[in-house]
Amino acid sequence: MTVSKEIVRLRLYLLCLTGDMAGLFLSFLAANYLVLGALWGEPGKPHGLIMFAMLAPLYAILGVQGGAYGIHSFENSRRGIVRALLALAQAALLMLLIIYFGKIAEKLSRLTLLMGLGLSAVAITLVRFAIARLGVTLLGEVPHLTAVILDGVAISTAPHMTVIEAKAADLHPERHDAAMAERLAAAVGMAERVIVACPLDRMDDWSIALKSLAARGEIVVPELLRFAPARIDEMDGQPTIVVAGGPFQFRDRIIKRLFDITVAGAASILLSPVLIAAALAVKLTSPGPILFRQPRIGRDARAFSILKFRSMRSDVTDLKADRLTARDDDRLTPVGRFLRRTSIDELPQLFNVLIGDMSIVGPRPHAAAAKAGDSLYWEVDARYWERHCIKPGMTGLAQVRGHRGATDHHQDLIDRLQSDLEYVTRWSILRDIRIIVATIGVLVHHKAY
Template sequence: MTTLEKDTDTGTKVRGETEQQARRLKLPLAPALERRRLQCYLALIVMDIAGFVASFLLVDYLYLGTVSPENSEQMWIGMIPLYLTAAIALKAYSIPALTSRASAQRAAVAALLAAFTLTLFIAFFTKSSAQFSRFSTAAGVGVTALSLLWIRAAVQGAIRFRVGPTAQNVLVFDDGGVPARVPHAWHIDTKQHRLIPDRDDPHMLDRPGMFMANMDRVLVSCPPERRMDWAMIFKGSNISGEIIDAEVTRLGVLGARRGHGFGALVVSTGPLGLRGRAAKRAMDIAIAGSALLFLAPLLGVVALLIRMEDRGPVFFMQQRQGRNNRLFWIYKFRSMRVEKLDATGSRSASKDDDRITRIGRFIRRTSIDELPQLLNVLRGDMARWSQSGPHSAGETAGAARADLHRCLRCGPC
């Protein structure tokens, strides 16, 4: 039986040993990665600074015909500390940035834009903006952005070689609980290695500790009666320990709370605060309102064609589930004959449905019939104000765009 294995992305076993060989395992299972991660962060910082300097000097050379630090040094010298501060805040130097090139590139560019904005703000209030060339500054920031993107792409292979695909050492103890496979993790069968979570036996406490050495994250899958023992072992091991529970996935648990003598699993949260709701509503109005203004000529033409075809109503309304699970009336351009409208949705539309009008066939094929749902977005019928949704300004904007996207993908009436 294979007792020790390390999973790849596809779950393939890349290392396995028999029971007899496993008892002679060389522990710890993996080298510590904390120092290696720190080395990667420092290397990225140095390369980012070099990218800043090289980018601005390159722009100076191409624009002015000379490489002179005096031309733009005030700009990049002022921006670099701001960039590093923003990069740390935006987690440009973090485990996700080491494991995902896209995440690293997004964080680096976002930090650059934040630093550039703060630099302009400071230059404006110190009345020093006249000292900088607008073209050189804009071009320097643009070239710096490209260099940051290139750096993150170029070093991804070296980072993966240095700290592995996850930049973490993960260990999973299989103690007879729910089967769990974690990619790129060490999986240990506790029965084969005689790992018993006995808190009264110092030797039995020491044995799991040898396996957990240099691990960044340890999970255990065990029956409910042994969860307390494993929990106490994790608490005394100064390690990130987790107990696998199938109910967490089934219930969609968001977190846990303790208080008043009991614990609770958080499966839903209340609405956003006043500021979050205001920001979300502003984004709804801005996006949907702008779309309506931009599409007004098209909407007018479609409404006129529908009216001219059979003199019936322009809009079709149907009840849907909305915010707080309440029903609301959704708006669509009418695509079916008035006498054959199906407001209850008891019959789905088919490709050659005889109920569909000539203009209706076109607007359904092009999804133009869904555009009046922008009115529902403006009214707030389709809004998501839960705290499990947007938190930051970027996430709020993303949720507003998702509302718009959802309104254009509504099912057939």
């Protein structure tokens, strides 16, 4: 079973943080013993324990902020150690300020402090060496962070990189369709940096294809070697152009995921009477399943099954969304028409949020066969795949602005795409809250049918 990179990173954060806290605690206990001759310090003066209690939270905050934790330590242990030691030094300086202004310096042993800091530096270094050595055993599958796609151009790569031959993986960037986007996501797996080496005439196509990923996308441009000042980034000395940045840092993804779980869990409990009543109404008024499942395009263009209360007769259910619902659609049941008009049919997506396929707020997920006019969505605007670098949402900026309902014309899609891309590039948790509040006012609207 493939472990998601979010789970691996969260495990690694917790493992490193636990190891560091244990290392700091034992270091100051040892300092107590070496300096004072007792593990717990002198009676009434538990020097090491007080120092640990002051230092530990400061170090944890500065370490997280400064990049001392994370999956990158598997690729570059030295960098992780340097950042951890820098965070320790900064925490020590802040602790000294607290000691000075708190006027408690005379109650603490300076030698114990120096001994404790020295042993702590050794401890956090050993923790990172141990995790780098035992990471796969402790965490399960550990993904490569960098994937290199070779499309007709050979370049040198490092051992820690996943190398993908475009032809062998059936990757054809000129095909701007859902199948290609899904194959690309499957090929790069859990990589967070995807680098493509390709001829100049294929760079435009790869630039579009990479934007569908949640990863940072880059294209190798050997011609830039002659223009060192123009270098944007590099891989083993070879300049690359960054064409896709990946929208969220890991900390942002943790915050958004915790927010989603909290809101979806609370909403599932509070709205349980509505969910039960809707389920009974669907079951008792028409034959067929209560829930309607349909493949939709999610983050990284990976397909998932969206959940809705069934609003159509089961014999005419459109699993592929070849025909979008229209006003006065004869396929709708009377109960289904009410559920769609009040947006109650969307409530089962709370369970999509809880299992991780969706977010509370984000671009609405589309079916692969959905069209604007006579054109597939990605044929209308080359920027379409950029909206798939994050999880789709139950509601979004486009929805609260009124860009919802049928897409009879190209402009219908372009309007909502503009809002989706604005949300992707300007996300904040406060904006999510504002969108949720605004959604309450548009649950019933003239485009709901």
